[in-house]
Amino acid sequence: MTAKTEATLEHGLKVGGLDDGRVTLRQTLVACSLLLVALLAGILVTSLFGSERLPARASICALASLGQHSCGLTPDQYAILLEIRLPRIFLAAAVGASLAAAGASYQALLRNPLAEPYLLGVSNGAAVGTMIALVFFGTWEWSRPLMAFTGALAATFVVYRLAQGRAGASPERLILAGVIVTTFLSSAIVFVTTLMDATRIRSFTFWLLGDLSGTTTSLLALAIIVAIIGTAVLAANARSLNLLMLGERDAFDLGVEVGRVRLIVFFVASLLVGSSVASSGSVGYVGLVVPHLVRLSLGSDNRIAVPAAALAGALFVVVADTVARTIIAPRELPVGAITALIGAPLFVYLLKRG
Amino acid sequence: MLLACSVNKPIPIAESHDTRRVTDEAGKSVSVPAEIERFISLAPNLTEIAFAIGAGDRLVGNTTFCDYPEEAKRVQRVGDTLQPSIERILALRPQVVLVSTSSQLEAFSKQLDEHRIAVYVTDPRDLEGVFRSIENLGKLLNQEQRAEETVSQLRKRATTVTEAVKSTKPSRVFYQLSAEPLYTAGHDSFVTDLIRRAGGVSVTSDVPEAWPRYSQEAAVAARPEAIILPTDGSMGSANSEVAEGLKRSPAALSGKVYRINGDFLSRPGPRAVDGLEALAHALHPEAFNK
Numbered sequence: 104m105t106a107k108t109e110a111t112l113e114h115g116l117k118v119g120g121l122d123d124g125r126v127t128l129r130q131t132l133v134a135c136s137l138l139l140v141a142l143l144a145g146i147l148v149t150s151l152f153g154s155e156r157l158p159a160r161a162s163i164c165a166l167a168s169l170g171q172h173s174c175g176l177t178p179d180q181y182a183i184l185l186e187i188r189l190p191r192i193f194l195a196a197a198v199g200a201s202l203a204a205a206g207a208s209y210q211a212l213l214r215n216p217l218a219e220p221y222l223l224g225v226s227n228g229a230a231v232g233t234m235i236a237l238v239f240f241g242t243w244e245w246s247r248p249l250m251a252f253t254g255a256l257a258a259t260f261v262v263y264r265l266a267q268g269r270a271g272a273s274p275e276r277l278i279l280a281g282v283i284v285t286t287f288l289s290s291a292i293v294f295v296t297t298l299m300d301a302t303r304i305r306s307f308t309f310w311l312l313g314d315l316s317g318t319t320t321s322l323l324a325l326a327i328i329v330a331i332i333g334t335a336v337l338a339a340n341a342r343s344l345n346l347l348m349l350g351e352r353d354a355f356d357l358g359v360e361v362g363r364v365r366l367i368v369f370f371v372a373s374l375l376v377g378s379s380v381a382s383s384g385s386v387g388y389v390g391l392v393v394p395h396l397v398r399l400s401l402g403s404d405n406r407i408a409v410p411a412a413a414l415a416g417a418l419f420v421v422v423a424d425t426v427a428r429t430i431i432a433p434r435e436l437p438v439g440a441i442t443a444l445i446g447a448p449l450f451v452y453l454l455k456r457g
Numbered sequence: 458m459l460l461a462c463s464v465n466k467p468i469p470i471a472e473s474h475d476t477r478r479v480t481d482e483a484g485k486s487v488s489v490p491a492e493i494e495r496f497i498s499l500a501p502n503l504t505e506i507a508f509a510i511g512a513g514d515r516l517v518g519n520t521t522f523c524d525y526p527e528e529a530k531r532v533q534r535v536g537d538t539l540q541p542s543i544e545r546i547l548a549l550r551p552q553v554v555l556v557s558t559s560s561q562l563e564a565f566s567k568q569l570d571e572h573r574i575a576v577y578v579t580d581p582r583d584l585e586g587v588f589r590s591i592e593n594l595g596k597l598l599n600q601e602q603r604a605e606e607t608v609s610q611l612r613k614r615a616t617t618v619t620e621a622v623k624s625t626k627p628s629r630v631f632y633q634l635s636a637e638p639l640y641t642a643g644h645d646s647f648v649t650d651l652i653r654r655a656g657g658v659s660v661t662s663d664v665p666e667a668w669p670r671y672s673q674e675a676a677v678a679a680r681p682e683a684i685i686l687p688t689d690g691s692m693g694s695a696n697s698e699v700a701e702g703l704k705r706s707p708a709a710l711s712g713k714v715y716r717i718n719g720d721f722l723s724r725p726g727p728r729a730v731d732g733l734e735a736l737a738h739a740l741h742p743e744a745f746n747k
Contacts, residue, residue, distance in 0.1 A: 154674045155675060179680065297540070319701070434664065434670055
């Protein structure tokens with residue numbers, strides 16, 4: 104990027120009210136390292152909580168040895184810690200990172216602070232995809248993430264197309280399009296669940312609210328890999344996203360290949376939402392609340408906001424799920440209920456403050 | 458049209474007949490004709506009871522879940538247990554509608570009340586409660602003798618089972634209603650009673666609710682010696698595999714995972730005794746091989 108465009112960008116970000124927009128690489132690294140440390144600490148601490156009480160010292164010892172030593176844990180305790188609790192925490196982290204990174208990028212690309220996978224109908228698109236996979240290809244494991252991704256992508260493009268008016272896509276039009284697609288897909292979900300038999304309805308409605316309890320090793324691995332690669336790709340496009348926040352025409356004038364960036368972001372964000380919905384249902388508010396908190400505290404430069412949102416989102420869902428699985432133990436709550444209970448009031452507070 | 462009229466006027470239900478007051482299992486007083494000629498069942502267990510006591514020919518409506526006995530499938534459907542159609546029910550002019558607390562139709566019952574249709578609620582919480590429901594429906598539908606015969610036969614079979622397993626060591630049972638997410642049978646479920654009678658003890662018998670969502674960790678820690686998978690029947694092949702967390706439980710390692718027809722275990726009706734027998738034979742085969 105030439106000095107001239109750098110200067111224009113700086114000017115542009117200032118014009119856009121983003122005066123604290125530019126950050127150095129060092130700032131990004133420091134902020135992300137701190138968040139990473141917080142996330143690892145969060146994973147360690149939450150792995151000591153669950154419906155079963157495990158001896159803390161032995162648990163930490165077993166975790167520190169990366170599962171090589173049982174450190175005096177009984178085989179059952181060892182299995183609870185390393186085969187049930189820890190994978191679930193990792194899944195929570197992957198889901199949180201995916202949704203928050205996707206939310207942050209949608210907000211930048213669509214220049215809309217309310218853009219969020221759940222509100223845009225993307226989560227519901229993925230949910231309908233997953234449901235179709237369950238009904239028609241129940242036995243093939245990979246059909247779930249594949250169909251979820253397809254559903255998310257389809258919903259994204261429909262919302263985007265609906266939002267395009269003659270005068271371009273206004274933020275209001277976009278949210279309206281999101282609401283229309285969301286309610287349409289919700290009705291589709293109700294329609295199909297009514298056709299499904301009673302035993303499957305129960306688990307499906309629970310799953311719709313977000314459920315991290317049942318996943319396979321392969322789906323977990325997929326969720327983690329997609330979260331890391333997806334966030335990296337989005338972060339790599341952060342500079343273009345910064346320029347896109349000025350408006351598509353300005354970004355184009357500044358040399359951004361708008362069409363290509365839009366395609367990449369839609370594709371990758373749909374992949375992130377699809378893989379998290381396929382493994383855990385629709386966990387709401389993460390993509391909305393987390394990027395906002397990150398922007399409030401670290402500024403709105405997407406080079407820092409996207410990776411930081413991913414790490415903070417991971418921590419948020421890890422903590423929320425710990426509440427969900429311990430508060431009425433040995434029974435459980437859906438994690439989506441907890442993220443909404445924390446997220447909605449927090450969002451109202453942010454709106455009032457903003 | 459029918460709906461509009463019925464809001465203002467009660468549907469004329471056999472005015473020439475005498476009426477009588479009965480108290481249903483929820484403790485509510487219900488006014489019904491002396492002779493009930495048309496009734497609707499809104500739960501598969503009640504449909505099964507109705508046919509078992511010989512009142513099936515007067516059943517004018519039931520749900521899409523009512524698939525036993527074979528004749529039940531030929532009865533007019535009024536929707537499923539979760540969402541029955543009030544219009545269809547009114548059109549069938551029932552003198553009484555039978556509902557089960559297990560299908561959570563309280564709000565719907567109120568709606569029927571408003572249309573002056575008598576609602577009889579059954580509330581079986583254990584096997585004894587099932588027997589009581591059969592006898593109560595026998596009285597309601599004037600099939601007392603058939604009901605008493607049915608109950609005495611069922612009771613005899615249940616006693617045979619409990620006698621056979623009396624001296625066995627109760628095994629610790631986990632009842633897996635669904636694997637993902639994990640659901641089990643809690644304190645208020647009648648399966649918990651069946652497991653106890655079959656010579657087992659449910660490791661989740663203290664958990665509140667009838668069908669609680671259950672923690673995988675807690676399931677591992679409970680170390681069940683046997684796992685029951687209600688499957689087959691109307692459930693198809695759903696729930697035929699053990700949940701991930703239970704794959705290394707003593708039960709799974711020793712091969713003590715038993716698939717039992719879910720309809721026997723989820724419907725508090727006459728076939729609950731079939732469920733009891735299947736459970737006891739699974740948990741204590743030695744008690745029946747003498």
